[in-house]
Amino acid sequence: MDKTGHSELVLYRRLLRQVTPYWPHLAALFLLNLLSIPLLLLTPLPLKIVVDSVIGSQTLPSFLQGFESVLSHSSTGVLVFSVGLIVVLAFLLYLRGLLSSLLATYTGEKLLLAFRAQLFDHTQRLSLSYHDTKGTSDSIYRIQYDAPSIQWIAVHGMIPFITAAFTLVGMIYITTRIDWELAMVALAVAPVMLFLTHVFRQRIGREWWKVKEFESLSMSVVQEVLGALRVVKAYGQEDHEKERFLRHYYKNVQGQVRLASISGVLELLIGLTIAAGTAATLFIGVHHVQSGILTLGSLLLVMAYLAQLYSPLETISRKMVDLQASLVSAARAFTLLDETHDVAEKRDALPVGRASGAITFHDVSFAYPGGPPVLRNISFDIVPGSRVGIRGMTGAGKTTLISLLTRFYEPTAGQVLLDGIDLRNYKLRDLRDQFAIVLQDPVLFSTSIAENIAYARPQASEEEIIEAAKFANAHDFIARLPNGYETQVGERGMRLSGGERQRISLARAFLKDAPILILDEPTSSVDARTEAVIVGAMVRLMQGRTTVIISHRLSALKNSDVLLVIQDGRLSAVTSVVPTAGGVEGEVMRPASEHGR
Numbered sequence: 001m002d003k004t005g006h007s008e009l010v011l012y013r014r015l016l017r018q019v020t021p022y023w024p025h026l027a028a029l030f031l032l033n034l035l036s037i038p039l040l041l042l043t044p045l046p047l048k049i050v051v052d053s054v055i056g057s058q059t060l061p062s063f064l065q066g067f068e069s070v071l072s073h074s075s076t077g078v079l080v081f082s083v084g085l086i087v088v089l090a091f092l093l094y095l096r097g098l099l100s101s102l103l104a105t106y107t108g109e110k111l112l113l114a115f116r117a118q119l120f121d122h123t124q125r126l127s128l129s130y131h132d133t134k135g136t137s138d139s140i141y142r143i144q145y146d147a148p149s150i151q152w153i154a155v156h157g158m159i160p161f162i163t164a165a166f167t168l169v170g171m172i173y174i175t176t177r178i179d180w181e182l183a184m185v186a187l188a189v190a191p192v193m194l195f196l197t198h199v200f201r202q203r204i205g206r207e208w209w210k211v212k213e214f215e216s217l218s219m220s221v222v223q224e225v226l227g228a229l230r231v232v233k234a235y236g237q238e239d240h241e242k243e244r245f246l247r248h249y250y251k252n253v254q255g256q257v258r259l260a261s262i263s264g265v266l267e268l269l270i271g272l273t274i275a276a277g278t279a280a281t282l283f284i285g286v287h288h289v290q291s292g293i294l295t296l297g298s299l300l301l302v303m304a305y306l307a308q309l310y311s312p313l314e315t316i317s318r319k320m321v322d323l324q325a326s327l328v329s330a331a332r333a334f335t336l337l338d339e340t341h342d343v344a345e346k347r348d349a350l351p352v353g354r355a356s357g358a359i360t361f362h363d364v365s366f367a368y369p370g371g372p373p374v375l376r377n378i379s380f381d382i383v384p385g386s387r388v389g390i391r392g393m394t395g396a397g398k399t400t401l402i403s404l405l406t407r408f409y410e411p412t413a414g415q416v417l418l419d420g421i422d423l424r425n426y427k428l429r430d431l432r433d434q435f436a437i438v439l440q441d442p443v444l445f446s447t448s449i450a451e452n453i454a455y456a457r458p459q460a461s462e463e464e465i466i467e468a469a470k471f472a473n474a475h476d477f478i479a480r481l482p483n484g485y486e487t488q489v490g491e492r493g494m495r496l497s498g499g500e501r502q503r504i505s506l507a508r509a510f511l512k513d514a515p516i517l518i519l520d521e522p523t524s525s526v527d528a529r530t531e532a533v534i535v536g537a538m539v540r541l542m543q544g545r546t547t548v549i550i551s552h553r554l555s556a557l558k559n560s561d562v563l564l565v566i567q568d569g570r571l572s573a574v575t576s577v578v579p580t581a582g583g584v585e586g587e588v589m590r591p592a593s594e595h596g597r
Helices: 008-034 036-042 045-055 062-067 075-125 128-134 136-146 149-178 180-187 189-227 229-234 238-290 296-338 398-405 428-432 449-453 462-471 475-480 498-512 528-542
Strands: 359-367 373-382 387-392 413-418 435-438 516-520 546-550 562-567 570-580 583-590
Touching: 008 036, 008 075, 008 149, 008 296, 036 075, 036 149, 045 075, 045 296, 075 136, 075 149, 075 296, 128 136, 136 189, 136 296, 149 180, 149 296, 180 189, 180 238, 180 296, 189 229, 189 238, 189 296, 229 238, 238 296, 359 398, 373 398, 373 413, 373 570, 387 398, 398 516, 398 546, 435 498, 449 462, 449 498, 462 475, 462 498, 462 528, 498 528, 516 528
Parallel strands: 387 546, 387 562, 435 516, 516 546
Antiparallel strands: 359 373, 359 413, 562 570, 570 583
């Protein structure tokens, strides 16, 4: 049983189900590997023939006696045949190896791609609360570095393991036929090797768990620092972050050294065991040659088979140990797949075409897992087509309110309704199609401007993309760029200014044409001149839509019909907004405790 609660038997069952679509490929690979057994069994045979029938005076092996006429009854003919046989066997072995390698690579990469895609898709669909708790680097590590375990176990682990077992049986049979006493002496080391493997592999498995956790932590430091590189540089903390990385990674180094030590001791003990078996077999074999029980060629054949006999035994022992690392990774990957969606879709969920935009919060409360309440007993109504502003101090719960509306989180109490129906009764995809969101820090992807605008509607035409950019006051600056709409924006859009990124985000919202618009601090990070351009675009975007605006700036709220004030997670006031020459004024409509009740 590992730290995730998976027993090895359960892991193997899940792995078998995972590789089921690739059984034909794996079966072909297994058959190719089985072909190596007769080829390996035949490899030492030419040496025996040369020693006994060319150098010595022994008769040819029984299976060659029918070819005496072809071999011209001469030692030269037998020698030529033996040399030719060596070349033919080598060619067949390497050809089999080439085909096996190509098929193993193809099958392994297909397996890995499918498993990574499954993990990636599942991780995308996990709720934000999971990612807030776990962080993204752990999921990235499991997708990138734990997922390949399925490739190693299915292709490079189990198939060679089973092939080695078949090879071992073949070698035992042949060696026993030649000299059963030598075979028994040689096999006496097998229980010792298997016992050593059993003792060491569990300890190795525990060490691999620690190493994987340390590697994941080290990766989180790298991702965090590179994601906040401007802050690191601004405060001159490069050396500090380097020390933090080294501090985390040094634990990984210690773990790897411990693993190398344990594996090295096991290799030493297995090597000594094999050497002892080889020495005992040689000692007894020489006596058998001297007493006439064996020919010299037969002894050489037995010693060659003995090397091949110990090779699969060593392979089995090594694979059982190496398997621990892959089983640990497989368990970690399956644990990610086992994470449940906090925001689940009902089986009988309702489809949504285009909502009218009526929104109701009825006695809604919310708290993050293990944390204090963020929102308490929030109740209000938004009529279709109205513009609602939300104000409040940082941390008051404004953005959480929007996350509940888009169903990124579930309320811990109360209901959120869209057009009179609880959000939990809608299909998730359809529900989120009702919202166009413009964030304080606009999210752009490292593709072209056109692709970023069309992110919500990838099938949009070039004319529609340009029209959306014009509505967002973005077309003019895009047209001035050397590559126009094909300009690459860089990672997170950092090749563009903040105002330019925000206008592309607005163009994306125009193109989506959703009935509900959410503007989360859309002008907080731009200057007054850029704000005027963005506000002009926002006014056009609000036309005919239910709009929710979150902002600290009264200038961004001047087009609101109603203003909600959030304070310490509670709705402290609901006011009507009255435009004035200097901005906006608020007139209290009624106490929040009465609103919506």
